[in-house]
Amino acid sequence: MAGERVHHRTYSVDVAAPAGVVYALIADTTRWPLFLPSSIHVERLDFDGVQDRFQTWAEVDGSVRSRLFRRTLDAGARRIDFCQEVPAGPALCLGGRWTVEATAPGRSRLALEHELTVDGGRPRDAARLVHATDTAAAAELAQLKTTAERWDRLEALLLSFEESVRVKGPAELVYDFLCGIADWPGRVPHVLRAEVAEERPGVQSVRTQTRSGGGRVRTAETVRVCFPHAFRIVSKETAPGEPLAAHTTEWSVLPGERDVTVLAQHQVLLRDNPGTGPGTGPGTAAARAHVRDLFGGQSNTVLTLAKQHAETAVRTL
Known part of the structure; x- marks a missing residue:
């Protein structure tokens, strides 16, 4: 579509915890309200072990917003692909993936990629969306790192x-x-x-x-x-x-x-x-x-x- 612009954003953090522990934290969305400050509630709608569909309520810019997501989990590769079903403007499409890589015994790297297709005719709104995405991703990674590094207790x-x-x-x-x-x-x-x-x-x-x-x-x-x-x-x-x-x-x-x-x-x-x-x-x-x-x-x-x-x-x- 004319006027669309695609933004690719990548974030990562090194974690002093086994890769399997880190993957388990991001795989189980029902516990996100305990582990992620912005997450209020997750309502799992359908899950067969691989395909996951759920609705979230989270605080965004001082307001509680509800979103619907689909995910595909690959436990062997420690990868989770996700997309938002009905993104709010100016986003036309919002998706990405989580990956966890073992870097040493008891250590791993958690990476989050976002792909945002935004309305090119609304540059200020698009810039705010990208900034909000960056801010939220940094907070999520920092909190997941803190939680994962306490895995033994x-x-x-x-x-x-x-x-x-x-x-x-x-x-x-x-x-x-x-x-x-x-x-x-x-x-x-x-x-x-x-x-x-x-x-x-x-x-x-x-x-x-x-x-x-x-x-x-x-x-x-x-x-x-x-x-x-x-x-x-x-x-x-x-x-x-x-x-x-x-x-x-x-x-x-x-x-x-x-x-x-x-x-x-x-x-x-x-x-x-x-x-x-x-x-x-x-x-x-x-x-x-x-x-x-x-x-x-x-x-x-x-x-x-x-x-x-x-x-x-x-x-x-």
């Missing part, structure tokens, strides 16, 4: 757990309570404030203040992506404090024959060397116990209140 820093409750009430009422976080102050005891902005339907930017059992007040900034038809809400803290490096949560309502099951599932990546504050004692054991008790207890409170909300409404109908 990564499992000790990862923590997952869930809380659940059974509800004799409709899934819609439970979901409405979970989605309506702006109404939690005054209804949920530990939530002191909740400021909610919704720049587009289903994507909530939330700033909360909560009080822990010890009376400590914690401020958190969170992005929540809501799926009302599936009765799911996924969220990620965008500026986690000690001892957290990353924290994601999924609230889900699973309808049954006579009742529903409500889950709060947490995924946490702890900081490698926690500083001062709750849960920052020697090693990671204190941090794991603190995080489990804090978020587990708060989730149980929310689930119990959602149960009461749904069951009380049913009895009064």
